[in-house]
Amino acid sequence: MDGVALLTIFILSIFVGFEVVSKVSTVLHTPLMSGANAIHGIVLIGGITVTGSATSPIEITLGVIATLLGAINLVGGFVVTDRMLEMFKPKKPVARSDDGGAA
C-alpha cells in the first residue's frame, strides 16, 4: 500500500482513538489503560512476520525475543484486564440476560 494510504489510515485512527474514550469514568481509567495496553500487544504480528523472513542467526534471535515479548504483552494484557473487570460483574443476575456465558 502506498504511503499516502497508510498516512490516511493513521490520521483517521487518531480521531477514532480520541473519540472512543472521550467519555470515560475515572473508575475505569485503570482497566481502560490496561485494555489499551493489551491491544498494542498486537505487535506480536510484527514479531512473527519479521522472524518469518529472518535469515541470519542474529535476526532470528532478535525475532524470537520480539515474538516472545509481544506474546507476553498481548496475552498477559487481556488476562489481567479481565481480572480487573471481575469487580464490575453484576451481582444479582435476576431478570437480566446472561451476557457473559461460559466464555
Next chain:
Amino acid sequence: MTPTWVQLANLVAAVLFIFALKGLSSPKSARNGNLLGAAGALLATVVLFISGIPLANILFILAAVLIGSAIGWISARKVQMTQMPQLVALFNGVGGGAAALVAVIEYLEVGGENKITLAATVFTVVIGSVSFSGSIITFMKLQELMTSRPVIIPAGKWVTMLVAALTVIGAVWLVISPQVWLLVALLVLSLIFGMLFVLPVGGADVPIVISLLNAFTGLSVAASGYVLGNVLLIIAGTLVGASGTLLTKEMAKAMGRPITSTLFGAFNGTTAGNTSTGGDRPVRSGGPNDVAIMLGFANKVILVPGYGLAVAQAQGTLRELADLLTARGVEVDYAIHPVAGRMPGHMNVLLAEASVPYEQLKEMDEINPEFASTDVVLVVGANDVVNPAARTDKSAPIYGMPILNVDQAHQVVFLKRSMRPGFAGIENEILYDQKTMLLFGDAKDSLNKIVSALKNL
C-alpha cells in the same frame, strides 16, 4: 502480497479493537469489550499462521508464541490485585521493547533504502526503547525494588537534556546516513533517556506515567506497522496512542495536576510525594457518576455520616442511597462515631429521623474491624472522626481520640464542601491518599446526583 481475505480478516480485527476500547469506557460493557479485543487479537494471529504467507523458522516462532503466552497468562492470573499496576507497566514495557526489536530486525533484513520508512524505523526504535526502559523503572518503583520517591540525579536536568539532544542528533544522522552501529547507539541512548525520564517521578504520579508510556508504546507499534506495511499494526497502535494520550490527560486532571508538572516537576523539586504539608497538594476528585459506579459495583459499603450531613439535612437522601444499594445486593452499614456531629448521638437521631433501621447503625467498636474488608467507605460530611492523625500524630489536638478506621478500607469517597480542614483544624492525610476520591459540593446535592446516577447504572 497479502491475500485479500487476510486483509479483510485484519479489518475485522481492527474493528474489534475499536469496539474493545469503546466497551472499556463503560462499566456495563467493559468486560465484554476486553473479550472482543482478545478475540480480535486471536483472529489476526491465527489468520497470519494459516494465510499461506511463507514463514521461515516456524518452530522458533511457535515456541516463542507459546512460551510468551504462557508467561503472560500465568503472571496475569497469579498476580495479587494490589500488584496489578506494576504488571501492566511491565507488559507495556515488553510491548515497547518488541516494537523496537521488530524495527531493528526489519532494518537488518531490508536496509534503509527508503527515507520515509527509515524515519519510521528510527521513530519506532527510539519511542519503543524509551517505553521499555521507562516501564521497567516504573515497575521497579511500584514493586518497591527501588525507592518510589523521586530520584534526583545531580545535574539530572542537564544530563537528561544532553541525552535527549544526542538521541535527536543520532536519529537525524541515521536517516541521512544509515549504519548499523548508529542504530545500536540510538537504541542504547533511547534506553538511557527512558530511565532518566521516569526516575525523577514521584510515587503518586507513577500511574500517569504508566498511561503516558502506554501511549508511547502504541505509537511505536503504529510506526512499526508503517515499517512493515502492516495496516492492522498501524490502526491498533494509533488507537492506543491516541486514546492513551487522552487518558493520560484525563488522569492528570482527575488528580488535580497538570501533566507537565507531573513529568517535569521533579526537576524543580515539586512533585507529589516530595512534600508533606501545604494546601495545594494533589487530591483525586471525581463526579457523581464515578461515585455511583464505585458504590454500585462494590460488595460491601460503609456509610460514615458526620456533621455535614446534619447541616445539609441530607439524611433522607442518604437512606435512599442505602436502599438502592441494598436492592442491588450491596451490603450496607452505617458507621456511627460517638462524637460525629456536634453532640453525642447526633447521628443516631438524625438517621432515626429518616427511619433508617436500627440494626444498620453500627457503633464504632463494632464496625472498626469491618473496614479492612470493605470495598468502599462513603464519608458524608465527616472529617476529624476519621482522621488517622489521632492515632499517629502526637502534636495533633485530636491525638488519642478513637477514630473510625476508614483508612483501612479499599477505597474511600469523601463528600465535602471544600478542602477546608475539619472542626479541629488539622489536615487529614486520607484526603491525599491515592485510594481516596473527593466529590465536592453540598452533601444533599451530591447525594441526589449519586442516587440518580445509580438509578441509571
